Amino acid sequence: MTYANQLILDGNAVADSIKARLETRIASLAERGITPCLATVLVGDDPASATYVRMKGNACRRLGIASIRVELPAGTTTEELIGALRKLNEDASVHGILLQHPVPHGIDERAAFEAIDIRKDVDGVTTLGFAQNAFGFADFPSCTPAAIMAILDYYELPIRGRHAVVIGRSPILGKPVSAMLLNADATVTTCHSRTEDLPAIVRLADIVVAAVGRPNFVRGDWIKPGAVVLDAGYNPGNVGDVGYEACARHASAITPVPAGVGPVTIATLLKHTVDAAEKLGA
Ligand code: NAP
Secondary structure (H helix, E strand, O other): OOOOOOEEOOHHHHHHHHHHHHHHHHHHHHHOOOOOEEEEEEEOOOHHHHHHHHHHHHHHHHHOOEEEEEEEOOOOOHHHHHHHHHHHHHOOOOOEEEEOOOOOOOOOHHHHHHOOOHHHOOOOOOHHHHHHHHHOOOOOOOHHHHHHHHHHHHOOOOOOOOEEEEEOOOOOOHHHHHHHHHHOOOEEEEEOOOOOOHHHHHOOOOEEEEOOOOOOOEOHHHOOOOOEEEEOOOEOOOEOOEOHHHHHOOOOEEOOOOOOHHHHHHHHHHHHHHHHHHHHOO
16 A cells, blocks of 8 residues: 655754754853863774764854864774773863764774763763663663654654564664653564564554664565654665665655754754753853
């Protein structure tokens, strides 16, 4: 069945509404002599990671948020990376810290994440941030899960009582978005690479979140007519995890890639940096 009144969930519109609400807050901070500042930490020379970091820095600049780029060579040890993160923890001019991941093999990524001060953990990567999100009171939930929730909220798409199927269980995406949907009273099924008969489970979903890391993974015939489809995937060539054309035929609402979850993730990161500046600058 083809769904007629289909809504394309415009990530740029959602991002613009988040950023517009930050402008007066940034101006108020400026009156107090505070410029919100995001520090990004990039280890190694992965071109995609370098692009993501550059995009985040540019987004900060456009809004009047300062950004510091810390770039470390691929051979950096876990201890050296933790040392760099601790310096940023102690730097009063820095309000948010984002460690671009994945970090190169050989670094203990979890140990590095844990070194980030919870007050500056604007991407919710620490164990404490993750736990707070699961309890439903995190200051800074992971940005992509928060972006998915912001899209549902902006378009007033109902969550309570709906069956949400999340494909992916990573600590920065699948698990936290599952917790957020659960806290919003959805009935949640979280799927992963060992899930049996994934298409049959996705066919039960009112809300589908794809967070797999495989291009065009979700197929049109998996989508229940009228389901809402959110594609967190971002694969080389600007390709999502959802087969867009095929899934759009069945969905009542769907995010495109690009211009779906991606811009909202960046806007959420900016919002969290401003939130942190307000708290730390007080
Ligand atoms: P990840 O850490 O690699 O996790 C991928 C998840 O997908 C894992 O839980 C894995 O299961 C599951 N999976 C893999 N193959 C599967 C299969 N055949 N069937 C069912 N599940 C399968 O990736 P991630 O960091 O969560 O990222 C997911 C996607 O989101 C990527 O495309 C990434 O680029 C994108 N992303 C986008 C943004 C943004 O701002 N838009 C931000 C972050 C990530 P197992 O746990 O069993 O291995």
